[in-house]
Structure formats: C-alpha cells, structure tokens
Amino acid sequence: MSTKCSDCPLRKMDFFAEMSASEVAFMEGFKTGELEAQPGTEIMAQGQSSTHLFTCLEGMGLRHRTLEDGRRQVIGFVMPGDFIGLQAGVMGEMDHSVEATSDMRLCTFNRSELWSLFSSNPTRAYDLTRVAAVEEVFLGEALTAVGQMQARVRIAWALHRFYHRLAAVGLGDGNSVPFPYRQQDLADALGLSLVHTNKTLSALRDDQIVTWTEQRLAIHDFGRLEAEAGVDAAKLVSRPLI
Amino acid sequence: MSTKCSDCPLRKMDFFAEMSASEVAFMEGFKTGELEAQPGTEIMAQGQSSTHLFTCLEGMGLRHRTLEDGRRQVIGFVMPGDFIGLQAGVMGEMDHSVEATSDMRLCTFNRSELWSLFSSNPTRAYDLTRVAAVEEVFLGEALTAVGQMQARVRIAWALHRFYHRLAAVGLGDGNSVPFPYRQQDLADALGLSLVHTNKTLSALRDDQIVTWTEQRLAIHDFGRLEAEAGVDAAKLVSRPLI
DNA sequence: CGATTACTTGAGGCCTGTCAATGATGGTGG
DNA sequence: CCACCATCATTGACAGGCCTCAAGTAATCG
Numbered sequence: 001m002s003t004k005c006s007d008c009p010l011r012k013m014d015f016f017a018e019m020s021a022s023e024v025a026f027m028e029g030f031k032t033g034e035l036e037a038q039p040g041t042e043i044m045a046q047g048q049s050s051t052h053l054f055t056c057l058e059g060m061g062l063r064h065r066t067l068e069d070g071r072r073q074v075i076g077f078v079m080p081g082d083f084i085g086l087q088a089g090v091m092g093e094m095d096h097s098v099e100a101t102s103d104m105r106l107c108t109f110n111r112s113e114l115w116s117l118f119s120s121n122p123t124r125a126y127d128l129t130r131v132a133a134v135e136e137v138f139l140g141e142a143l144t145a146v147g148q149m150q151a152r153v154r155i156a157w158a159l160h161r162f163y164h165r166l167a168a169v170g171l172g173d174g175n176s177v178p179f180p181y182r183q184q185d186l187a188d189a190l191g192l193s194l195v196h197t198n199k200t201l202s203a204l205r206d207d208q209i210v211t212w213t214e215q216r217l218a219i220h221d222f223g224r225l226e227a228e229a230g231v232d233a234a235k236l237v238s239r240p241l242i
Numbered sequence: 243m244s245t246k247c248s249d250c251p252l253r254k255m256d257f258f259a260e261m262s263a264s265e266v267a268f269m270e271g272f273k274t275g276e277l278e279a280q281p282g283t284e285i286m287a288q289g290q291s292s293t294h295l296f297t298c299l300e301g302m303g304l305r306h307r308t309l310e311d312g313r314r315q316v317i318g319f320v321m322p323g324d325f326i327g328l329q330a331g332v333m334g335e336m337d338h339s340v341e342a343t344s345d346m347r348l349c350t351f352n353r354s355e356l357w358s359l360f361s362s363n364p365t366r367a368y369d370l371t372r373v374a375a376v377e378e379v380f381l382g383e384a385l386t387a388v389g390q391m392q393a394r395v396r397i398a399w400a401l402h403r404f405y406h407r408l409a410a411v412g413l414g415d416g417n418s419v420p421f422p423y424r425q426q427d428l429a430d431a432l433g434l435s436l437v438h439t440n441k442t443l444s445a446l447r448d449d450q451i452v453t454w455t456e457q458r459l460a461i462h463d464f465g466r467l468e469a470e471a472g473v474d475a476a477k478l479v480s481r482p483l484i
Numbered sequence: 485c486g487a488t489t490a491c492t493t494g495a496g497g498c499c500t501g502t503c504a505a506t507g508a509t510g511g512t513g514g
Numbered sequence: 515c516c517a518c519c520a521t522c523a524t525t526g527a528c529a530g531g532c533c534t535c536a537a538g539t540a541a542t543c544g
Contacts, residue, residue: 065386068472073386087379090372091479095379118364118371125367126360130332132374137329137337139381144307144315147388147433151532182490191389193533198492230310237333393500424522435501440524 002034003057003107008241010057010081015168016241017127026121027242033108037061037100039180044085046097052108053085055242059104060180064188065096074189076138077162077181080169083131083242089114102180102215127240134239146191149230151200154190156228159210163219168236176218204228244276245299245349250483252299252323257410258483259369268363269484275350279303279342281422286327288339294350295327297484301346302422306430307338316431318380319404319423322411325373325484331356344422344457369482376481388433391472393442396432398470401452405461410478418460446470 005011005027011019019027035054037043044050046066061078075096078084088094089111118125145154166177187197204210209225211218219225226232247253247269253261261269277296279285286292288308303320317338320326330336331353360367387396408419429439446452451467453460461467468474 065382067386067390071390073382073389075382075385086371087375090368090375091379095382115364115368118368122357122360122364122367125364125371126332126357129328129360129367129371129374132371132378133329133332135378136374136381137333139378139385140307140315140317140337143317143381143385143388144309146385147315147430148309148313184490188389194491195493195534196532199532202492426522436523437502437525438500441500444524 004028005031008057010169011241013081013169015236015238016081017130017238019241020123023121023123026117026124030109030113030117031107032110035106035108037104037106039101039103041100041104042097043100043104043106044088044094044098046094048088049093049111050085050088051111053083053089053111053114054106054108056080056082056084057105057107059100059102060178061098061100061102061104062181062185062189063096063098072188073191074185075142076135077189079165080171081239081241083128085111086128086132086135101185102178124242128242130240131242134237137237142189151190151192151196152203153228153230154192155186155197155200155204156209156225157231158186158190159204159212159217159219160225160229160231162217164236175220175222176216178215179212179217180215246270247273250299252411253483255323255411257478257480258323259372259480261483262365265363265365268359268366272351272355272359273349274352277348277350279346279348281343281345283342283346284339285342285346285348286330286336286340288336290330291335291353292327292330293353295325295331295353295356296348296350298322298324298326299347299349301342301344302420303340303342303344303346304423304427304431305338305340314430315433316427317384318377319431321407322413323481323483325370327353328370328374328377343427344420366484370484372482373484376479379479384431393432393434393438394445395470395472396434397428397439397442397446398451398467399473400428400432401446401454401459401461402467402471402473404459406478417462417464418458420457421454421459422457 005024010016034057043054043061056078058080062074063076063078064072064074066072078098084098117128145157149157162179163177166172171177183197183201184194187194201212209221209228211220247266252258276299285296285303298320300322304316305318305320306314306316308314320340326340359370387399391399404421405419408414413419425439425443426436429436443454451463451470453462
C-alpha cells in the first residue's frame, strides 16, 4: 500500500521545511506511485533521460559517475528525503547514476508533469530550487574535503556527516545508524584507495572513535570525531522535501 | 551607461538558451542596475546573506571556500553569463565567497524580488533551477577530477574546460583566451600544491601543448590536450542566462 | 565445497607536498 | 632615479602520505 503524502512520516521531521496543507495536496496529485528497489538496482543511469523522478522514502543508495576505465567517483549518498532526478528533470539527462545499496522505497513522479509544478505551484518550484542549492552546498563541501584534507580528516568528516544526516531522519539508535555501504564506496567518494581507506578506518577504530561493522556505523567519541573532522557540532541546514 | 537586457550581447550567443521577448521584458524589470568590480574585490562573502544577486556580464572571477587555517578550496570560476548568489537567494547565505580576478561588470538584481520571479514567471523559475543543475554537474565533474585523476590530467582537464567555456562566450582569439588567474588559484581549485602545479604546467609547456603567460591561456595542440585530459571534444551544455 | 565478495594486512615505491631559495615584475617613497 | 617591498613564478632537494601489488581470512551462496 502506497503512503499518502498527508501521512508522510518524513514531512513532520524538523529536518525538513514546513509544508502547507495546499502544498501537501498538490504533492499528492504529483506523486504517481511508489517503487521498491533492492540493493544493486540501478535507479537512474548516467547519460540517460528518465520518465520518472523520485524521492527517497526509505532506504539508502549512492550517486556515482563512472569513468571509461572502470573507476568511479561517488558524488553523494542517497538518504530518506533526498530527491533523485533533478538533472534528468530540467536538463534531459543525468550526469551520474543512482543505485540502491539497501532495500529502498521511492515515491515516483512523472517527469512530464514537472513543468506543471513550476507553472502552477511557485512555492514548490522555489523549494525544488532550494533542493538544488542544498545539493550544491554539499558538493562544495565534498570538493573541499577531497581537495584539501588528508585521508583521516576526510574519513572523519564523512562519517560525522553521515551520522548526523541519518539521525536527522530518525534513523539514529543510541550512538549508531544503519550504514549499508562498502569500504570501496567510501573510498570512491573520498578519492582514496580501498587499502588506505581500510587502514585509516582501522586506526579510527583502534582509537575508539568510531566502529563500522555489519552495516552499522557507531560513534564512540563525538568530541574527538568532530576534532578529527575539523568541524564544530552538526549544523545541518533544514531542507525542503519534494 | 547600463546595458538593457534587450541589447544584452550574451543572450544572442548559441551557448545560452533562447529567451522569449516577454522573458527579456521581465528581466529588464528584474534587473536593477550594474556593478563594476576591480580585481581583488569580494563580491559575495561566505556565510553572509546579500541583498543583491548578480549575473556576470563581463570579466572573470572565482568562487572559493576558506578554511580556518587559511587554506582555501576554489570551487569554481566565474565567467560571463554565470549567475552569482543562488544560495544567498534561496537559502539565505552563501557557502562560498565570490571574488573578482579581473575588472568585472555585473548585472544586479534585488534578492527581495526573487520570489516574484517564481510567482510570476515560471519559465524563468525553471531556468534558474536549470542553472543550479548545471552548476551541480560542473561540481560533480570537478569532484571526479580531483578525486580520481593525477595532477597532469587534472590540469589538462581544467585548461581544456576553460578554453571552451571562454570561447563559447566569444572571448576566444585564435587559439587563446584571457585568463586572469594565478597559478595558486588553479592549484587551490584542483587540490594541488602551488609547486607541483607550477612544475606540471612547465611540463605541459615543454611538451608544446599549452602556454599560460601574461594572463592569457593559449592552446597549441588541441588533440593532445584532449588526450591528456581524457575527454573527447568539448560538449558544453547550453545553459539559461539569468 | 569451490566460487564470489568484502575486509585485512604487509611491503615497496612513486606521486605529490613541504621547505627553501632565486628571479622577475611592478608599485612606492625618499 | 634608485632602494625597498610585495607579489608571483620558478627550480631543486627531500620527505612522506598514499597507491599499487600481493596474499590471506572470513562470510555467503548455489
């Protein structure tokens, strides 16, 4: 059974911007259904257009660009509340692929109706642009981490971010969050080799700062993690939910 | 004397998406004036809001994030046609600073009227979102270059991109384009040290592929530059002009 | 129970950063 | 007009962070 937007569990969270009743009603018309995806499923493919756009309702995934020689750059991680397909929507084709890394549930929208969102609901159009701007901020931070930080700092930064982003959507359980990724995914996201990523994670574990096992990430010392990452406590900007 | 949007020299270029007469008329009302900036001027500051938004009409600049320890990550280069201040517009504050590196002329808009753009002109709102999406694509490419490529490839990629982006706005003169940056700027953009950037540029010069002197970038062997950069001939997506 | 996938661990080397010094250029003030 | 200073480009020496190669363990699966 498909969740109605009026019952959407994400929308009530502080992490997401408020939405008026009329906006919710509009979204119920915009939403066309739901899609379930299993780990490994490619939800959108780099270089292709798509008739559908999505919002992640449950589960996690990742965005990546693939190079000719088989290497890839992970450019982001998909978590509940994230919108998928903005580029396909407004530019015709995706510049990256999106793949599920856990079981996922996605709200689906018709791309062909995206224009009606702009023409009939400027508030939602504004929010969609905000989503794009938030994504831009994230990419700027990631670029800064990869360009300027050493391996240990990069990893600490990434794990710190993960924890708080997931906790913000209610997935935190004590000091841990689900984390359905491989070390290779993190390595590809941070521009590090798998081997070096592994050794750095070991060091962080030996220092009793974080542990990452069995698809779960647990933070044992928030203070030191923040110190390692060179960030002050989480300041996640609230974002609109599409 | 301020240029009217109807006379805007940029709008007619193939690089920018078509704009209807009514859209041009709307933009004339949206535009509030022009601003001149000299090299070194900070146009927008990281972490601050702004009452104005801009479009680069002439000249060049760069976007960068500054770290506490003084290092910085250059996250982009501003060239004619680029919109400045999207984040300040929709999120309240910029996540990076924008600074002029040459004399610049900027169209100015009131941030307070951004909402009217969404509510009264969905076509323009759509275009603004496209601008954000294009920026996202660029950041994804940059992240891939910094995360996956070696120094020489990164630099070749960047120079190749610069040339074609500038040529697309009519600044190409034979095989060269204006290039008002320092080697430090390129180094900070690509996550390289100044010294290594310098040595890699020397190598590219010795190999007679490109020369960069006197604020000009000249390409001497396009084929080899593309080969070094691992890209096929330029495929710049057309973008909307705001 | 062989094949596959993911995680670990060790060894060696290179790409790139850091340190340091020198030129080249342009602006400034006496 | 020249000493002085600041900025930027250049070059050499050296070290180190990270990559690559290689091998081994553990867990899952048909």
